[in-house]
Amino acid sequence: MVASPGTMKPNFSLRLRVFNLNSWDIPYLSKHRADRIKRLGDFLNMESFDLALLEEVWSEQDFQGLRQKLAVPYPAAHYFRSGIIGSGLCVFSKHPIQEISQHVYTLNGYPYMIHHSDWFCGKAVGLLVLHLSGLVLNVYVTHLHAEYSRQKDVYLTHRVAQAWELAQFIHHTSKKADVVLLCGDLNMHPKDLGCRLLKEYTGLLDAYLKAQDFQGPEDGYTMVKQNCYVRQQDLSPFPFGIRIDYVLYKAVPGLYISCKTLKTTTGHHPHHGTPLSDHEALMATLCVRHGPPQQSPSPPHGPVEKSLLTRVLREARMELGLGIARARWWTTFAGYATGLGLLALVLLCVLAVGEGPSEVAMLLWSPSVGLALGAGAVFLFHMHETKGLCSIQAELQHALEKAKETQDLGPEPQLAPLPGQQEGDRDEEQ
Structure with missing residues (x-):
């Protein structure tokens, strides 16, 4: 039986040490993979976090x-399997895991962009539920679609859609949780649309912004030029680095959660010279304690927050609208190409059966089949993409309408007492 925050002792306190790292463990491609994984295991053994x-x-x-x-x-421990290659997500816990679940994102790049390979990974969000000191702790780990190009980000719409699905998954699965913790590589800068959408909708707090003691690179960067595994051309638009890995958290009213310390590596191993990965590791110490109502964080959707939420929902809806237009264009183009390929096949069959030049028919048969099959596959994929984006846009539209209704209604006005009611109340008190 899990206790509620209201029934806990006033001096209740829970300390949680969390480790997060994009380990860059890609077989045949990652440099010094075996050595880095070995040193990662040694480091985790030595530190003994609550969660890795x-x-x-x-x-x-x-x-x-x-x-x-x-x-x-x-x-x-648990390994989250999805897609063809796998999600790449895993978790190690000092405490027993009560429940496990995962959600694979609907949209995850394009299968014909083989050199990026995100589609084959099946990017997802993993969930594990822990019971600690009478509290229900929902822990989420995720990895969103990579950006690849800041100037021509063809995956922006998919990443915004993933951020919304992530926010929805957290919203619907954390209703019984006392504490929510999200860690992972979001592949988004703090002010990016998807990151703002996630934070505004869920009310999650950023450990870097809330940490009482931060030790790490300037501005909390999690990819820095000092790291020998980072491709310098990827960071060319950013002179010092980027922050795309996060520790986010929140607690229910009646509990007060704070980030005591947040440490990140600075381009090298904490105890050796070589980095553990091309990303920097995040090590957070969170403290959860019982707090009276006045010490509890303000509601995540107050008047100002609702205004910000409405704005970011509008931006996300607009971005998805642009994505839908692009997906429909590709669907139409691929549909015409498929029809052209099928028409060519019909004509070639007629030539082969008739007295036409069979050599020409045989020569053009393979390209026509390839065109019909290839364009047909592209047509089906972008049809799936269009439907997925339309579904997510409809969810955003509904959330936007509800946010507007709540914002327009505002707090319920206090009813003025009826004439004579105050006097009657005084008489009763006397």
Whole structure:
């Protein structure tokens, strides 16, 4: 039986140490992969966090190796499987895991962009539920679609859609949770549309912005030029680095949660010279305690917050509208190309059956089949993309309408007492 915040002792306190890292564990592609994974296991063994959440562990063999190595300090572990390659998400916990779930994002890039490979990974969000000191703790780990190009970000719409699905998943699965914790590589800068949408809708707090003691690179950057594994051309628009990895959290009213310390690596291993990954690790110490109503955080959707939420919902709806227009254009184009390929096949069949030049028919048969199949696959994919974007846009529209209604209504006005009511109340008190 899990206790509610109101029934806890006034001096109740829970300390939670969390580790998060995009481990850059890509077989055959990542540099010094085996050595880095070994040193990562040694570091986690030495530090003994409450939770260690990892992204880009795309070798299940490496996960199993870490699981064996960390069996004593982290007896509970889980690997989230999805897609063709895998989500790359895994978690190691000092505490028993009560429940596990995951949600694979509807849209995740394009299958014909093979060199980016996000579509084959099946990017997802993983959820584990812990019961600690009478509290229900929902822990989420995720990895959103990569950006690749800041100037020509063809995946922006998909990433905004993923941010909305992530926010919705957290909203619907955390209703019984006392504490919510989200860690992962969001592939979004703090002021990006998807990041603002996620924070405004869920009310999650950014550990970097709230940390009482921060130790790490300037502005909390999680990819820095000092890291020898970072491709310098990726950071060319950003002279010092970027912040795309996050620890976000919140608690229900009646509980007060704070980030005591947040540490990040600074381009090298905490105890050795070589980095653990091309991303920097985040190490947060969170403190949860019972707080009287006046110490509890203000409601996440007050008047100002509702105005910000309405604005960001509008922006997201507009971005999805642009994405829908592009998807429909590609669907139409691929549909015409498919029809052209099928028409060519029909004509070639007629030539082959008739007395036409069969050599020409045989020569053009393979390109026509390739055109029909290739364009047909593109047509089906972008049809799926269009429907997915339309569905998410409808959800955003509904959320926007509800936010507007709440904003227009405002707080309920206090009713003035009826004539003589105050006197009657005084008489009763006397």
